[in-house]
Amino acid sequence: MNILDKIVIDKRKEVDLRKSLIPISQLEQSVLFTRATTSLAQNLKNSKSGIIAEHKRRSPSKSVINNGLNVQDVASGYENAGVCGMSVLTDGKYFGGSLDDLLTARASCNLPLLRKEFIIDEYQIVEAKAYGADVILLIAAILTRDEIKQFSELAKSLKLDVLLEVHNEEELHKSIMPSLDMLGVNNRNLKTFDVSLNTSKALSKIIPNNFVKVSESGISNIEAIKQLQPYGYQGFLIGENFMKTDNPGASATEFIKNLS
Ligand SMILES: O=P(O)(O)OC[C@@H](O)[C@@H](O)c1c[nH]c2ccccc12
DSSP states (O other), X not given: OOHHHHHHHHHHHHHHHHHHHSOHHHHTTSGGGGOOOOOHHHHHHHOSSOEEEEEOSEETTTEESOOSOOHHHHHHHHHHHTOSEEEEEOOSTTTOOOHHHHHHHHHHOOSOEXXXXXXXXXXXXXXXXXXXXXXXXXXXXXXXXXXXXXXXXXXXXXXXXXEEEESSHHHHHHHOOTTOOEEEEESXXXXXXXXXXXXXXXXXXXXXXXXXXXXXXXXOSHXXXXXXXGGTEEEEEEOHHHXXXXXXXXXXXXXXXXXX
């Protein structure tokens, strides 16, 4: 069994437990549930840098990245740096994140927030909205076409943007549909952890132009962005490169300065 299979098995148990503790009707009554969202896709279209900066304490591929920061500082630091949006890992077991991190980020900045999560159930989409997200991630590798359709349509009805993540041609073909806003190519294979920017380059050619293209993972310098821009990428999701420093906001500021 690969790591992605393990994560999904654990996630199903976790979601069942959450559902039994907090019913959907209660999530729908939360203050943030009626908040007007901001579109990350629009921000990316209007931006020169296209940086989406992530909060990530640890990962199965790297173990600990940074445990010594608080989300508030990271979120306000990213906002001051002028990033287009922030991604917040909410998985606890494998990434050390939580929905509380999302709430804290929401309270600390006005950036569009992506709930970075392994979404396998509609419940998690309602939860994303209730905890202040503007965008959800759907991972093609763990979903059927019907699920992608059902989940993305629910997200759109809640005024959330949808970033659909693929890693190969087959996942891309199965996923193309009008209810997606952004197509993300993960340069990291979630099953083996191999990272290559060539994945983004190769798949760019078959992503229809009406979707904002986002390249995800393994981006650690300006050179990578310069290489990817000619392939039509307008968004660049960066985690570790910022999070491994003492001050991710300052690191993002420096990065964006050098980009322009
Ligand atoms: O830290 P990196 O290599 O810059 O990667 C960030 C982000 O792309 C990565 O965290 C990610 C991309 N897709 C995911 C799906 C689940 C968990 C994590 C991810």
